[in-house]
Structures are given as structure tokens and as C-alpha cells.
Amino acid sequence: MNSIELKSRAKINLSIDVLGKREDGYHLVEMIMQTIDLYDIIRMIELETEDIVIKSNSSDIPLDDNNIVYKAVNLLKNKFNIKKGVEIFIEKNIPVAAGMAGGSSNAAAVLVGLNKIWGLNLSEIELQEIGLNLGADVPYCIAGKTALAEGIGEQLTYIKGLSEDANILICKPNLFVSTKKVYEGLDLKNIQERPDNKFLIKSLEDGDIKSVAENMVNVLETVTSKYHEEIKEIEAVMLECNALGSMMSGSGPTVFGLFENKNDALNGKEKLLQKYTQVYVVNSSEKGVEISG
Known part of the structure; x- marks a missing residue:
């Protein structure tokens, strides 16, 4: 039985500018994002059935298909016709609904983990492209680091970040x-x-x-x-x-x-x-x- 454990990191914004609004309702932004060493732990176990089971130590997040993590699993299952399921335990340390991309980061971790468990061999860039379907912050959360994000937040230019002793x-x-x-x-x-x-x-x-x-x-x-x-x-x-x-x-x-x-x-x-x-x-x-x- 395949299993994996991942760290899913939070981010802070060192700047946010909003430049305009697209016809689809998305806002055009220009912002600097920085990952920090505050993280959730995501544990995943492959299931032989097709079930998607989500568990957590937090009562503040949904454990059904309203969770972005559930959507991340479904996205990969449908895209690659995977006939297996997964049990995911989310150990929450990042505050929920906090402006720190906790949910996006969890979805990013699930994409990275399933890529490994299911042997999909997708590159980081391919994972980021898939992640964009889940939310504008997901591509950033996969790679982390420090980035200038433009467009709706998906156009990333990696830059030097805060030193790790800040x-x-x-x-x-x-x-x-x-x-x-x-x-x-x-x-x-x-x-x-x-x-x-x-x-x-x-x-x-x-x-x-x-x-x-x-x-x-x-x-x-x-x-x-x-x-x-x-x-x-x-x-x-x-x-x-x-x-x-x-x-x-x-x-x-x-x-x-x-x-x-x-x-x-x-x-x-x-x-x-x-x-x-x-x-x-x-x-x-x-x-x-x-x-x-």
C-alpha cells in the first residue's frame, strides 16, 4: 500500500496591488509572495477502492467535496483515468481562512503527493498548470519560494526572498x-x-x-x-x-x-x-x- 507524508507551507504577502478586473470577475494583481516555515502536514494512503476520504485534527475545515483537497484528487483521477482512491489526513497548523493560502497549499501538497503515489511523472510546471484549475494560489504553493505574482496570481517570476534568519x-x-x-x-x-x-x-x-x-x-x-x-x-x-x-x-x-x-x-x-x-x-x-x- 502506497503512502506519503508532505509538508504544506503557508505564505505571506510582502505586497499586494490590484490593477483591474477581468470580465470573468477575476482581479488582476501584482504582488510579492513569500513562503514561511509554518506548515500543515498531509498524510496520504492509497486505497484500492475509488473513495476519497478526508480526515483532520481541525473542525474548521470541510471533510467532503467542498474541500479543495477533495477537488485536487478528483481532478487528477478524472484527468488520468485513475481507478483508485486515497485517504488524506490533514494536520492543520496554518490558521484557516487567514489570507495565508492554507487551503491552496494543502491542494498543492495533494497534487505533489499523488503525482508520486500514482507514478504520473509530471514535472513541477505541469503540476502548476493543473493546479491553476483549483485556484490562483495553487501553482505558487507547489514551488513556494518568493515570487512576484501577476495576472490573476498565476504568472510567477521567482525573486530573492527574505533571508531565512528574518x-x-x-x-x-x-x-x-x-x-x-x-x-x-x-x-x-x-x-x-x-x-x-x-x-x-x-x-x-x-x-x-x-x-x-x-x-x-x-x-x-x-x-x-x-x-x-x-x-x-x-x-x-x-x-x-x-x-x-x-x-x-x-x-x-x-x-x-x-x-x-x-x-x-x-x-x-x-x-x-x-x-x-x-x-x-x-x-x-x-x-x-x-x-x-
Whole structure:
């Protein structure tokens, strides 16, 4: 019986700009994504029946065909006429519905794992092309690293990322944010401040974390923070604890801060744990989906 275990990593955004909207409703973006060393563990066992069974330690995710992981299995089964099934256990560590691509990352891990278990021999690029059918973030999550994402998020240019000794404090408040509502609330004609992605890419190349932190911009934050004041409050705590910069990731509600000094990040974590449960200090990572062992 074939089985495999994989690490499925989260991402943060160092910038998000929204340039326009396509006729199909998708928004055109230009953003810098960075994988971090916070990951779910995906364990998969091949089944001789055609069943797709999903289990998890988390009650916050669906375990049926509403889960993107189920859709990922189905996609490969149909595309390659596979007559076997799989049992998947998702050990959730990435906060759910957080703007950190947790679901996309899980789907990415399933594609990588089944490619191995079912001997499909697809290249990373072929897997990314298939992954795009599941969501705009899935191709990025397969490879991870740091990338400038354009188009709807699927056109990836890999760039130098944060150094792995950068300390990242992450706090997910107990809020639900609808990505759809955030994008709908964005007035494209009146965006006051946009990220200078060329400058951010150069700062990353120069290893200048201070410059990166001070120039991060997420245009979606203006919308989300209007509904949820807590986002600004969390950023303020991080900045009080000497974060070089702090910003919301994705459409929220997760907030992260970049720190030069690990003790400052840990101090920020202690403060935030007085009010929030999902608080982490992590490093950046140059890996996406990783097969364990």
C-alpha cells in the first residue's frame, strides 16, 4: 500500500496591488509572495477502492467535496483515468481562512503527493498548470519560494526572498473575512497608496529587510481594516515591540510583522497571546511543498 507524508507551507504577502478586473470577475494583481516555515502536514494512503476520504485534527475545515483537497484528487483521477482512491489526513497548523493560502497549499501538497503515489511523472510546471484549475494560489504553493505574482496570481517570476534568519511574527485574530467582499469593497479608481514592487524586489536583492518592512503595502488592507479595527490594533502592538514594519497578509485577517531581533518578536508574541490564540514566530522559507523523509 502506497503512502506519503508532505509538508504544506503557508505564505505571506510582502505586497499586494490590484490593477483591474477581468470580465470573468477575476482581479488582476501584482504582488510579492513569500513562503514561511509554518506548515500543515498531509498524510496520504492509497486505497484500492475509488473513495476519497478526508480526515483532520481541525473542525474548521470541510471533510467532503467542498474541500479543495477533495477537488485536487478528483481532478487528477478524472484527468488520468485513475481507478483508485486515497485517504488524506490533514494536520492543520496554518490558521484557516487567514489570507495565508492554507487551503491552496494543502491542494498543492495533494497534487505533489499523488503525482508520486500514482507514478504520473509530471514535472513541477505541469503540476502548476493543473493546479491553476483549483485556484490562483495553487501553482505558487507547489514551488513556494518568493515570487512576484501577476495576472490573476498565476504568472510567477521567482525573486530573492527574505533571508531565512528574518523573524516573522504572525497573529490571526478570531475574525472571518470574506475575500470576495474585500475585493468588491475596493475602489480601484481611488487607491491612495500602491506598493512599489520594483523597489521592494531591489531591497530583497540587497538583503535590506528594513527597507522591505518600511515599504510594504497591501491595497486590500484599507478595505478589511475598515470593517475590523483589530487589524490596526495588532499592527500597533507589533510596532511597539520594535517590528521594522507590520502589515495584513492576503485579504486578511492575519497580520504579520518583520523583526530583526528574535527577542523582540517573542516579546510581541507574549503580548498578543494575552488576547489571541493563533500567534506564531517563524522564519521565511525557500521551500514550498516538501516530501517528508
